[in-house]
Amino acid sequence: xxxxxxxxxxxxxxxxxxxxxxxxxxxxxxxxxxxxxxxxxxxxxxxxxxxxxxxxxxxxxxxxxxxxxxxxxxxxxxxxxxxxxxxxxxxxxxxxxxxxxxxxxxxxxxxxxxxxxxxxxxxxxxxxxxxxxxxxxxxxxxxxxxxxxxxxxxxxxxxxxxxxxxxxxxxxxxxxxxxxxxxxxxxxxxxxx
Numbered sequence: 656x657x658x659x660x661x662x663x664x665x666x667x668x669x670x671x672x673x674x675x676x677x678x679x680x681x682x683x684x685x686x687x688x689x690x691x692x693x694x695x696x697x698x699x700x701x702x703x704x705x706x707x708x709x710x711x712x713x714x715x716x717x718x719x720x721x722x723x724x725x726x727x728x729x730x731x732x733x734x735x736x737x738x739x740x741x742x743x744x745x746x747x748x749x750x751x752x753x754x755x756x757x758x759x760x761x762x763x764x765x766x767x768x769x770x771x772x773x774x775x776x777x778x779x780x781x782x783x784x785x786x787x788x789x790x791x792x793x794x795x796x797x798x799x800x801x802x803x804x805x806x807x808x809x810x811x812x813x814x815x816x817x818x819x820x821x822x823x824x825x826x827x828x829x830x831x832x833x834x835x836x837x838x839x840x841x842x843x844x845x846x847x848x
Contacts, residue, residue, distance in 0.1 A: 752804075752832070752834065755804050756775075756780070756804060756805075756832060759802045759803075759804040759805055760773065760782075762798070762802070763795060763798035763799050763802055763805070764795065764798075765791050765794040765795055765798065766791075767786060767787035767788070767791045768784060768785070768786040768787070768791045768792070768794075768795055769784055769785060770782055770783070770784040771783050771784050771785065772784070775832070778831050778832045778833075779829060779830075779831060779832075780805065780829065780830045780831070780832055781827065781828075781829050782826075782827070782828040782829070782830070783825075783826070783827050783828075784825075784826060784828075785823050785824065785825055785826070786823075786824045786826060787821070787823070787824070788824065789813065789824060791824075792810065792813065792824060792826050792828075795808075795828065796808045796810060796828065799828070799830050803833070803835040804832060804833060804834075804835065805830045805831065805832060805833065806830065806831050806833050807830060807831045808828055808829070808830040809828070809829045809830070810826065810827075810828055811826075811827040811828065811829055812825070812826060812827040813825070813826045814826075
């Protein structure tokens with residue numbers, strides 16, 4: 656029988672497999688390192704891209720914040736102008752009221768009565784004056800209540816005193832000023848709409 660020594664062939668084959676294994680391991684390590692490097696590079700580029708987008712967004716946000724601040728300033732100025740216009744319109748609407756008030760004071764004043772003081776605080780009118788009798792003061796109050804520009808007369812004080820041969824009554828009367836045109840305008844506006 657022939658004996659064949661297979662040991663050198665096995666040793667060669669084992670050495671070849673080891674070389675192949677090391678070569679495969681080195682190639683796998685190189686491929687793995689290349690993949691890791693590619694992954695790191697890709698992630699860094701994505702991070703840089705996102706940071707650039709964040710910077711762009713931050714700069715746009717700053718621009719918008721400045722525009723919002725300008726808009727707020729413009730809104731504040733607009734509200735100031737609207738407030739001024741409303742004050743002017745109120746003053747313009749109330750301009751003839753003083754004329755009507757003085758006209759009503761003359762119309763409501765009965766004979767034998769006169770005013771010493773006329774004071775207005777808001778819508779409240781205070782009348783201080785003198786009359787020949789209590790009946791004249793009552794007539795004044797009725798006329799004030801019947802006036803379209805005055806209402807709710809309230810007598811505060813009547814003092815009777817002797818002035819020479821005459822008896823004089825000092826009085827203080829309060830009333831509210833009304834605006835008869837305001838009610839008519841509100842009614843006509845409501846009907847028109």
